[in-house]
Amino acid sequence: MYGFVIRDAFSSPHPLHQFLTTQNVDTLSIQAILCNPHQQVSADTIRLLPSLSIIVTTSTGTDHIDLSECSRCGVQVVTVGGGQFAEDVADMAVGLLINVLWKISAADQHVRNRGPSRSWSFSLGCKLGGKRVGIVGLGRIGGEVAKRLEAFDCKIMYHSRNRRPNVLYPFYSDVVELASNSDVLVLCCPLNEQTRHIINREVMLALGKTGVLVNVGRGALIDEKELVRCLMEGEISGAGLDVFENEPNVPKEFTALDNVVLSPHAGSLTLECFTDGCELVARSLEAFFSSKLPSTAVVDD
Amino acid sequence: MYGFVIRDAFSSPHPLHQFLTTQNVDTLSIQAILCNPHQQVSADTIRLLPSLSIIVTTSTGTDHIDLSECSRCGVQVVTVGGGQFAEDVADMAVGLLINVLWKISAADQHVRNRGPSRSWSFSLGCKLGGKRVGIVGLGRIGGEVAKRLEAFDCKIMYHSRNRRPNVLYPFYSDVVELASNSDVLVLCCPLNEQTRHIINREVMLALGKTGVLVNVGRGALIDEKELVRCLMEGEISGAGLDVFENEPNVPKEFTALDNVVLSPHAGSLTLECFTDGCELVARSLEAFFSSKLPSTAVVDD
Structure with missing residues (x-):
């Protein structure tokens, strides 16, 4: 047939x-x-x-x-x-970002595990509106992320191989400079020899102690060993990860941290x-x- | 002083x-x-x-x-x-909605608990784009939710006491009718004698087996006992709840369900x-x- x-x-x-x-x-x-x-x-x-x-x-x-x-x-x-994948992955990026800022998954576990009638302890969330969001890779997915986060009154900026024509968001040719001007970095670029470990320790230190990383691209865009260190040492505030460097392996250190949200490469599923x-x-x-x-x-x- | x-x-x-x-x-x-x-x-x-x-x-x-x-x-x-509260609560509503549709918190637990190098099982998420979202209470919070979800290409409709002037979204004076025309209901209205248990079993059955409820208003907007039944029986697909009927009590049945996301009334925190x-x-x-x-x-x- x-x-x-x-x-x-x-x-x-x-x-x-x-x-x-x-x-x-x-x-x-x-x-x-x-x-x-x-x-x-x-x-x-x-x-x-x-x-x-x-x-x-x-x-x-x-x-x-x-x-x-x-x-x-x-x-x-x-x-x-195609376009439809891009929309779904962008939805996942925004979902992970809100989840990290508001600690939704950690709070969900708190409510489940504290017993049904015990009082609950709060941890304050972190406002999304007004955040400076640096998008690494402003292709289809990055564009959809930008469109969504504009509705939350975020300030969008980006890095890509070249400045994109007809795009008004501020462009940074240097990722470290983008990170030092951003509260959040969202990784949406393809993985290749130029982008492997594009997010290294220097970039994370530039993002800073209140900074958040979201990765819906490929795991190896980030130097994962350094990400573990930076999260454990408080050099960045949190991370939402749909992808990992050696899938399905996830560094065991992540599973003990409540400032990361771990998703099994489900962004287009x-x-x-x-x-x-x-x-x-x-x-x-x-x-x-x-x-x-x-x-x-x-x-x- | x-x-x-x-x-x-x-x-x-x-x-x-x-x-x-x-x-x-x-x-x-x-x-x-x-x-x-x-x-x-x-x-x-x-x-x-x-x-x-x-x-x-x-x-x-x-x-x-x-x-x-x-x-x-x-x-x-x-x-x-005021306005700032409204934006934060709206962010929480969108975060809960994406979390429920994509099962982010359940997946996070799966990745953490399966062991670091075991293969992962997927459950397919549910697309946000194109979803018909019924907003119950189109005040400040409801308006901010609508603005955000439009950027995800959702179709917005609403119920409130009266049709709002200068609002183009379809208006339903009847909540059951709104529910039967919606894939998602987001509750943003104040609690009063008119709105207590506005979401009862009839509304949930009208929302249907693939429907999702998000509540960032007050717990008693929903008949919580019926919500537990509907979730356990699969009469609706899932729920994202920032509020509960008898806070800080949370029905113990919720804690065993992976199609709910539980948040400790943190929407403006x-x-x-x-x-x-x-x-x-x-x-x-x-x-x-x-x-x-x-x-x-x-x-x-």
């Missing part, structure tokens, strides 16, 4: 490369890979599949795919991230987005295979 | 009325009460204090004060709730608001006493 045969790597306990080399898969026949951002598609994997022509990822980011090898081998990479994403994946694969003979796709998602 | 003597009822383990009658307080001399929304100022208390002329409450709501007795005895009631509130309280009391001889105020906050 679909014109292709699926080999389900996702149900296998093995990583993709090991699945392909040990599970009796006919590697010569595989023309497509469907993956999510948690699976690495390495140069080795790509070289293992001489018929590979397309990789479809259920994400906006492509940092889990070796793009230079794809380019060298003529493999097309399709992402399903709405029911609506999932359904739309599935349709987009199906359409991409059907379009690809409709002009071909029946063949094989690896589903690693 | 301030022209008045303070009797600190807040540090006493007794409720206000008992404090006044048992702790050797000269009730004849008391001219002012400073209270918060957690303390009842009953008709009995007011009648106990023949010199009482002013009650200052650190809240927007006055449902903890017997207003008809105040009116009868010529006691002035001053609230410190930002550091900035607290500081501003203190100043306003001090100014109110100073203005009152500046034209009088040294006298006594009861601080119950």
Whole structure:
């Protein structure tokens, strides 16, 4: 019916490369890979599949795919991230920010654990209105974050590779300078060699003791070891994290801190987005295979 | 210096009325009460204090004060709730809503409790964009909620005592009708005899199985027993609650549910608001006493 045969790597306990080399898969026949951002598609994997022509990822980011090898081998990479993903991720960023400022998750635990009729202790929240919010990466997601936070009367500024035309928010070419002028940093940029650990200790110290970090981009945008130190030492005030450097590993120090909110890379996992994403994946694969003979796709998602 | 003597009822383990009658307080001399929304100022208390002329409450709501007795005895009631309170409470409402839709607090607990390197299980969030949000009470707080949620591309509609002039959002004179046309209800109205239990079982059934309730008004706006039933039976999808019917009591059934987010009436407790509130309280009391001889105020906050 679909014109292709699926080999389900996702149900296998093995990583993709090991699945392909040990599970009796006919590697010569595989023309497509469907993956999510948690699976690495390495140069080795790509070289293992001489018929590979397309990789479809259920994400906006492509940092889990070796793009230079794809380019060298003529493999097309399709992402399903679009405007709708951006809106959902921006919602998550605002949700995490309010949660950290108001300590909503910590308070929820306090109310649950203190016993139903004991008095409650308050910790004062921190006002969102008037906050200076520095957005790192003013692409689709960053733009949606800015639009939302303007409605809360935040002052928006940004850093990106280049000043964006027709954008009136103050631009900082230097991230340290952006941080020292911001109360909050929201990370929305893609991960690449230029942005890996773009948030290092110097940036966090510039953000300062009342500063808050929100990361809905990729974990490795932040030097996570330094983030742990800065949070524990009070060099920054709090963090809302949807992504981590070595997912699904989360530094165990985080779990003891009540000034962080930890989210399992769920920023684009709405029911609506999932359904739309599935349709987009199906359409991409059907379009690809409709002009071909029946063949094989690896589903690693 | 301030022209008045303070009797600190807040540090006493007794409720206000008992404090006044048992702790050797000269009730004849008391001219002012400073209270918060957690303390009842009953008709009995007011009648106990023949010199009482002013009650200052650190809240927007006055449902903890017997207003008809105040009116009868010529006691002035001053609230410190203003525009700034409204913004903070609106931020809290949006934070609770995103938290419930995305299950942020439940996910945070999942990440903390599953062990640092175990895989994580996802539950899909629910998109905020496009949601039909019914606001019950389009006063200052409701207006700020509407402004924020418009930036998330929500469709706003509302119920209030009367249709508001110059407001273009659809108006529903009937709350059941509003609920049946909404995906989310946000409660922002004051508590009075007309609004007590305005959200009853019929309204919740009209909101429906995918519906979400957010309450930043007063706990007794909702029939809390019915809310517990509806949440446990899946008649509505979730709730974000900053207020409860018998604070600080929280129904113990809530603490076992992961589709509710529980906040300890913290919606206006930002550091900035607290500081501003203190100043306003001090100014109110100073203005009152500046034209009088040294006298006594009861601080119950």
